[in-house]
Amino acid sequence: MAVIDSKGRLHGKIGNVVYRTMGNIKIVQSRPARVRQTLSTKESALEFGLVSNCGRILRSLYSSFSSCSDGRLLNRMNVAxxxxxxxxxxxxxxxxxHDGNAEHLKGLQFNINSPLTAVLSVRxxxxxxxxxxxxQLPFFKxxxxxxxxxxxxxxxxRLMIVAINFREGYYEYLDYKxxxxQYGMVVPEQEWFSExxxxxxxxxxxxxSLHCFGxxxxxxxxxxLNGKEYSPAEIIGAYRMAEEVRNEDKPGETIDNETVPKYTSSNRHRLINYRGKEILQEIALKRKRDKKYQERLVRNKISETEENSVINGVNLPLIGKVFYKKE
Known part of the structure; x- marks a missing residue:
C-alpha cells in the first residue's frame, strides 16, 4: 500500500512498484523478481561459508599478530x-x-603494509x-x-609451528624459537630443527613474525611497536599430514571389544564454532531435495505431454510444437 503525504508525494509500494523520496528527488522503482538459485550456486555459497569459517578460526589462532593486520587479511586468507x-x-x-593442498597457504602475508619479504632481505x-x-635462516645484518x-x-x-585439525576439532601450538x-647486530647463519x-x-x-619493542x-x-603500519608476519611452511594408519596395538583402537583411551596432548585446545561438518551435511541435504525436485519436474512434464497428445480420445503424434491428425 502506498501513502500520499501532505505534499502530494507517494510513499510505499503498489504491486511491484515502490515509491520513495530521497532528499528532493522522487524515485519510482520496481522490485526485483525472485530468482531461483541453482543447486550449483547454493553449493558454491555453502563451500565459501566453510572457507570463511576456517579463516576466522585461523585468524583467532594467530591473534598475536593477526590483530595488527592491515585490515585486508580476511580476503587474502579466504582466497588462499x-x-x-x-x-x-x-x-x-x-x-x-584436509582433502586439499595446504601449500597454497605458504607465503600468506598477515600485513601487506609491511610484508616480511620486503622487511627482511633474506628468506x-x-x-x-x-x-x-x-x-634455515641465512646470515644477515x-x-x-x-x-x-x-x-x-x-x-x-619468532618461528612458530602450529597444528590444526578441523575434523577432530582441535589446534595445538607445537614449538617455537x-x-x-638488536640494531647493529650480525645474525649468523643458523638452522632450527624441531623434533x-x-x-x-x-x-x-x-x-x-617480527615483534619490535621500544x-x-x-x-x-x-x-x-607493532601495529597496522608495521607487523611483518608470514606463513613460510604449510603441510598436510597423512592420516594415522589403524593399528590394534595403538591406543584409541578397539581391542577385544574394549576401547582403549587415545593419547591426547595437554597442549591441545578445542576448536570453537567450527561448522564444516554441518555445512557438508547441508549440501548433502540440498542435493537430496534437489534430486526430488528434478524428478517431480520430469514427471510433470511427461504427464503434461501425454495429456496434450490426446484430443477427443485420439492419440496424436508430436511433430515439434504442432499437432497433426492422421487421415
Missing amino acids: LLKTLKDTEKPRGERDL PLCSLVEGGVRV VSTQLQLPRYTKNAVL DISL IALPAGSIVLVSA MKGIDGEPLS
Whole structure:
C-alpha cells in the first residue's frame, strides 16, 4: 500500500512498484523478481561459508599478530583457503581443507603494509623432513638487511609451528624459537630443527613474525611497536599430514571389544564454532531435495505431454510444437 503525504508525494509500494523520496528527488522503482538459485550456486555459497569459517578460526589462532593486520587479511586468507580446498580430486560438497593442498597457504602475508619479504632481505627456508620441521635462516645484518620501526630498542624474530585439525576439532601450538635482534647486530647463519611429533591427519603451519619493542612501560615491560603500519608476519611452511594408519596395538583402537583411551596432548585446545561438518551435511541435504525436485519436474512434464497428445480420445503424434491428425 502506498501513502500520499501532505505534499502530494507517494510513499510505499503498489504491486511491484515502490515509491520513495530521497532528499528532493522522487524515485519510482520496481522490485526485483525472485530468482531461483541453482543447486550449483547454493553449493558454491555453502563451500565459501566453510572457507570463511576456517579463516576466522585461523585468524583467532594467530591473534598475536593477526590483530595488527592491515585490515585486508580476511580476503587474502579466504582466497588462499579456497585454492587449498579446490586443489583436490574430490567433488564439491564432499571435501574440506584436509582433502586439499595446504601449500597454497605458504607465503600468506598477515600485513601487506609491511610484508616480511620486503622487511627482511633474506628468506627463512622451511622444509618438512623425517623426524620434524627444519627452518634455515641465512646470515644477515640487522642494520642494513632488516627494516625496523623508529624507536626500536630490541626485536624478536619468532618461528612458530602450529597444528590444526578441523575434523577432530582441535589446534595445538607445537614449538617455537625466538631469535633476539638488536640494531647493529650480525645474525649468523643458523638452522632450527624441531623434533616435535607432528599430529597425524592435521594441517601443520610454520610462521615467521617480527615483534619490535621500544622503551619500557610503567610495569617495567617493553612496549610493543607493532601495529597496522608495521607487523611483518608470514606463513613460510604449510603441510598436510597423512592420516594415522589403524593399528590394534595403538591406543584409541578397539581391542577385544574394549576401547582403549587415545593419547591426547595437554597442549591441545578445542576448536570453537567450527561448522564444516554441518555445512557438508547441508549440501548433502540440498542435493537430496534437489534430486526430488528434478524428478517431480520430469514427471510433470511427461504427464503434461501425454495429456496434450490426446484430443477427443485420439492419440496424436508430436511433430515439434504442432499437432497433426492422421487421415
